[in-house]
Amino acid sequence: MIPVQGFEGQTVAVLGMGRSGLAAAAALQEGGAQVVVWDDGPAGRDAAAAAGYDLRDMTTTQSFDGVTALIVSPGIPHLYPAPNPAIAAAWDAGVPVDNDIGLFFRSFATADWDRFDVTPRVVAVTGSNGKSTTAALIHHILIENGRPSQLAGNIGRGVLDIDPAHDGEVIVLELSSYQTDLARALTPDLAVLTNLSPDHLDRHAGLGGYFAAKRRLFAEGGPDRALIGVDEAEGQYLANQLIEGADDDRVIRLSSGRKLDGPGWSVFARKGFLSEYRKGRQVGSIDLRPILGLPGAHNHQNACAAYGACRALGLGPKGIEAAMKSYPGLPHRSQLVVERDGVRFINDSKATNVDSTAKALQAFSKIRWICGGLQKDGGLDGLLPHLDHVVKAYVIGREAEAFARQLAGADAEICTTMDVAVARAQADAKPGEVVLLAPAAASFDQYDSFEKRGDDFINCVMNATS
Structure with missing residues (x-):
């Protein structure tokens, strides 16, 4: 568990008692906060009561007296199609609203890191499609190459439910638009956008709002390196916003289907072959066609993103290729x-x-x-x-x-x-x-x-x- 920092002795409310809400409540208590909780459904309230939490109906402004912050589970609408009544009450009371992702980024680093030889790093993956496979593939490649890693977020464990970082560990997070949209802290070391297509439009009031939620992962914290799928106009726009010039290799462009051989850093797949280019020269390639765990062009796009992230973390092409060959795939995904x-x-x-x-x-x-x-x-x-x-x-x-x-x-x-x-x-x-x-x-x-x-x-x- 990651104890939440910054709320010791303060009262914090948690809305939504699903997996992430229960983990957030436990992590807040571990960090010394006094926790009150609420869920709109009786099953959630029963689960919270069974876990020993104090229930408080948060649908009125008065219910936030003495509350420092409201932590919201990702499935609860905070703006569109309409704000949840508890969130609207928090706004009226002037109480900051956050989620477990924001708590994670403000709490992950600790004083223990001073004794580490290699600082832990966080890779955050978002996008419309492929983010689960990409995150799982990055995690698999790291483990196969002897790098300590944990997989969390929208896949695997909740972000606050993971173990405190080890020396040199890489935390790989899959983050949905629901999670990036509300988090008050978003500071990954590497951020990945796989692609963008219409999804969750009611939750974000259209494609523009959906893209804006994804874009926050890159704009709010400024990752050291960004990997952007540029097969859609939104990805091209975002990649362009992040660079200082054509040869700026802090942005790695990704594509499935077209060649990217400009002066910067790019990874693309065409006809089943992955290629890495830097400064206009090919520096790595993988034949993806025989890799059973990554069938089809959409998985080749995921492979490009995972390859680029692992190269940015210092792994070599041969080690990445060997790990890809042993990747078993994810349940319910090809x-x-x-x-x-x-x-x-x-x-x-x-x-x-x-x-x-x-x-x-x-x-x-x-x-x-x-x-x-x-x-x-x-x-x-x-x-x-x-x-x-x-x-x-x-x-x-x-x-x-x-x-x-x-x-x-x-x-x-x-x-x-x-x-x-x-x-x-x-x-x-x-x-x-x-x-x-x-x-x-x-x-x-x-x-x-x-x-x-x-x-x-x-x-x-x-x-x-x-």
Whole structure:
């Protein structure tokens, strides 16, 4: 645990008693704060009471008398589509609002670091797609090369739940826009933006607000080095804002699909080959095609980001390549479940939006595609250019028929439930084809999370008869 600094003897309120809220409350107490908590749901309040915390309804200005700060869990809206009543009450009371990420960055460094030979470092990864894989891959490469590392944030452990840093350790954080948007301290040593595509638009009042939340990771603390995916205009804009000149290697540009060979530092992948350029010269390359844990162009983009981060941390190309070859992939992210009778079953339940699903569809040919769920804003038009790899779609979800109607030109069968979709796809599939779960939608119409949806897919696949 990371004891929170700066609140000893003060009363701090925590809103939201999920994983991050409970960890924040414990870390605040460990640092000497008096903690009061609240959750809008009875289950959260019951969990807090069971953990021994004092409950206080924070929906009135008076409830913040004597409170120094309000710490908010990432799932709770603080501005759009409307501020949570407790957050609005904190504003009225003049109480600063922060989150666990802000607490982490103000508390991670301690006096113990004075005796370390190598100062610990923090790598923070954000983006619309690929940030989980990128963060996990960086962590894997570091461990495989003998560098101590912990993985936390939106993946793995909560940021305040990790162990205090060791000499030379690298903390790898995956941070969502919900986490970067509110944190009052954001000071990573390396910051990574994988890419940007429309997502969580209701929470950020549009794409501009969403990009602004991501941009805070680079603008607020000024990382020593920034790695920016420049395949979208927003990434090009951000990279340009951060440089002092064309040869400024504090910014590493990343791309999947186009060559970057200018005077600065860049890492890109084309046709399955990763290349590193510095000052106009190639200084490293990796053939990514045989790496089973990183299939498809979208994973090659993740590989570029992880490679660049590890190079910035001082690792050599050969050590990075060897570690990539042993990377097993993440559950629910292009995860090979089984190969049966020449048919591969791939679980990409994390593909919850159009952009990530489009990348999944490009990664394989001859796809039996299981899709559908709680559709996000913007429709499915972005998928239409990528349906040429789809032999047939098997649509699940409560609104499966409406979802299927948008897949113009595709052979689509309404299945509604996962067990029916898996059974139909397996019965139809021929050797050399892929049965791919890549929903292009959120899970909440039928499942508590994308993980639960992916687990159901795996169970249906493993229980199906060949």
